[in-house]
Amino acid sequence: MTPFETTVRVRYAETDAMGVVHHASYFVWLEYARVEWLKSCGLDYKKLEQSGFFLPVVEANLKYHASSFFDDEVRIKLTPPQDIQRVRFTLTYELFRDNTRIADGKTVHVFLNKDRKLIKPPPFFIEALRK
Amino acid sequence: MTPFETTVRVRYAETDAMGVVHHASYFVWLEYARVEWLKSCGLDYKKLEQSGFFLPVVEANLKYHASSFFDDEVRIKLTPPQDIQRVRFTLTYELFRDNTRIADGKTVHVFLNKDRKLIKPPPFFIEALRK
Amino acid sequence: MTPFETTVRVRYAETDAMGVVHHASYFVWLEYARVEWLKSCGLDYKKLEQSGFFLPVVEANLKYHASSFFDDEVRIKLTPPQDIQRVRFTLTYELFRDNTRIADGKTVHVFLNKDRKLIKPPPFFIEALRK
Amino acid sequence: MTPFETTVRVRYAETDAMGVVHHASYFVWLEYARVEWLKSCGLDYKKLEQSGFFLPVVEANLKYHASSFFDDEVRIKLTPPQDIQRVRFTLTYELFRDNTRIADGKTVHVFLNKDRKLIKPPPFFIEALRK
Numbered sequence: 182m183t184p185f186e187t188t189v190r191v192r193y194a195e196t197d198a199m200g201v202v203h204h205a206s207y208f209v210w211l212e213y214a215r216v217e218w219l220k221s222c223g224l225d226y227k228k229l230e231q232s233g234f235f236l237p238v239v240e241a242n243l244k245y246h247a248s249s250f251f252d253d254e255v256r257i258k259l260t261p262p263q264d265i266q267r268v269r270f271t272l273t274y275e276l277f278r279d280n281t282r283i284a285d286g287k288t289v290h291v292f293l294n295k296d297r298k299l300i301k302p303p304p305f306f307i308e309a310l311r312k
Numbered sequence: 313m314t315p316f317e318t319t320v321r322v323r324y325a326e327t328d329a330m331g332v333v334h335h336a337s338y339f340v341w342l343e344y345a346r347v348e349w350l351k352s353c354g355l356d357y358k359k360l361e362q363s364g365f366f367l368p369v370v371e372a373n374l375k376y377h378a379s380s381f382f383d384d385e386v387r388i389k390l391t392p393p394q395d396i397q398r399v400r401f402t403l404t405y406e407l408f409r410d411n412t413r414i415a416d417g418k419t420v421h422v423f424l425n426k427d428r429k430l431i432k433p434p435p436f437f438i439e440a441l442r443k
Numbered sequence: 444m445t446p447f448e449t450t451v452r453v454r455y456a457e458t459d460a461m462g463v464v465h466h467a468s469y470f471v472w473l474e475y476a477r478v479e480w481l482k483s484c485g486l487d488y489k490k491l492e493q494s495g496f497f498l499p500v501v502e503a504n505l506k507y508h509a510s511s512f513f514d515d516e517v518r519i520k521l522t523p524p525q526d527i528q529r530v531r532f533t534l535t536y537e538l539f540r541d542n543t544r545i546a547d548g549k550t551v552h553v554f555l556n557k558d559r560k561l562i563k564p565p566p567f568f569i570e571a572l573r574k
Numbered sequence: 575m576t577p578f579e580t581t582v583r584v585r586y587a588e589t590d591a592m593g594v595v596h597h598a599s600y601f602v603w604l605e606y607a608r609v610e611w612l613k614s615c616g617l618d619y620k621k622l623e624q625s626g627f628f629l630p631v632v633e634a635n636l637k638y639h640a641s642s643f644f645d646d647e648v649r650i651k652l653t654p655p656q657d658i659q660r661v662r663f664t665l666t667y668e669l670f671r672d673n674t675r676i677a678d679g680k681t682v683h684v685f686l687n688k689d690r691k692l693i694k695p696p697p698f699f700i701e702a703l704r705k
Binding site for chain 2: 460461463466467468470471474492497499500501502503504505506507
């Protein structure tokens with residue numbers, strides 16, 4: 182599957198007293214990128230949840246290579262997993278400010294049904310991502 | 313009803329690039345103070361929600377008189393309403409760092425039932441607050 | 444001065460266990476709208492701060508009329524003050540989901556210099572907003 | 575060095591529409607635990623920064639094993655590094671709700687001076703942690 186890119190504009194509230202973006206804010210951006218990536222695959226995460234499918238984060242990792250600052254435009258490159266059929270799947274991310282790679286990391290996800298029980302990715306999900 | 317006091321310790325994530333606490337963080341503290349105040353009245357907000365009662369914020373106001381900083385201990389004084397029987401009720405707050413009054417404001421709340429419909433405050437709620 | 448409009452896309456992290464956007468998240472959106480409004484006037488808030496001008500929030504008020512939800516596109520209409528020359532100035536906001544007015548409020552601001560002392564709005568600021 | 579423990583009470587604002595604590599909120603708790611751990615070693619992080627020492631996060635990892643919920647008391651066990659003398663040091667964390675281990679992870683830190691340049695941990699820091 183091909184990588185997906187989107188951008189976020191750094192908000193003042195996302196900075197901290199060190200004058201840079203707080204490290205926890207980046208995870209919120211990764212989540213935003215996931216939602217937009219799913220949309221680009223024809224999948225609406227809001228409707229997924231309303232249909233009883235949940236994609237919680239079971240692991241979240243980031244390495245920070247350079248700071249980012251208020252009002253920066255941060256580009257997020259999300260790389261989908263090669264194999265989406267497993268119970269767990271991993272998304273990797275690279276974050277850029279201009280051409281500087283400021284961070285990279287991954288999130289690991291599982292599929293839960295409406296009773297919050299672990300299930301395999303449903304076929305429509307696998308199909309959508311394959312396109 | 314008597315005022316209630318609690319404290320919060322300022323977290324680094326609550327500060328912003330101006331070197332002070334971000335103004336939106338204060339509203340999170342007011343919410344924490346409400347929950348602790350309800351506990352002091354014998355009301356567990358978590359159980360309230362599980363029983364199908366919700367107390368959303370319909371208005372939130374703050375005036376900021378002085379900054380607060382990372383690791384400050386901020387004292388929050390919550391004053392309950394004189395009349396809790398109406399459909400809307402107002403809580404007022406004063407925030408202090410040592411003896412400096414750094415902010416004051418209010419939140420206005422309504423009662424919703426499990427269908428998210430407006431209801432009068434239930435009798436057990438009124439009783440608990442009166443004690 | 445003419446009103447300014449911008450939009451935000453609701454992030455999952457901005458919601459809470461009630462299934463709606465947490466009331467404090469709205470204040471972060473107002474801030475985003477202010478920054479974009481200043482840009483539309485040719486003012487870069489980042490550069491303003493680097494030049495030693497700060498525009499802290501000294502009052503923040505919101506009334507919530509309807510909920511907003513994950514992935515909603517929220518339209519923010521910011522109305523600038525009629526008179527920007529005073530020490531304090533007030534911005535008013537209306538927030539819409541489709542054609543539903545979900546919230547309205549205001550923020551009050553002052554100008555601080557690099558020593559964080561209260562000053563009058565600098566002439567270049569007044570000029571920029573008048574255009 | 576001996577492990578350190580502290581607790582946080584889950585705030586409503588830290589939850590999300592899935593009804594559980596948002597995964598990014600945990601990183602804010604880890605930060606709180608670090609600050610309290612440093613205090614327990616006689617180190618005031620606020621004064622560290624005022625003296626021109628910064629301890630940014632250069633890596634942040636968490637694995638989530640079970641959800642946590644509004645008003646939970648979450649216990650955080652922080653394990654300091656065996657060797658604090660290196661340029662980078664790693665803190666590991668385990669999070670518990672009652673006796674359930676809900677998450678574990680690590681943060682990696684470096685020391686920066688007032689010019690935000692990488693330095694070795696200063697001797698007073700190493701001494702304080704050894705005690």
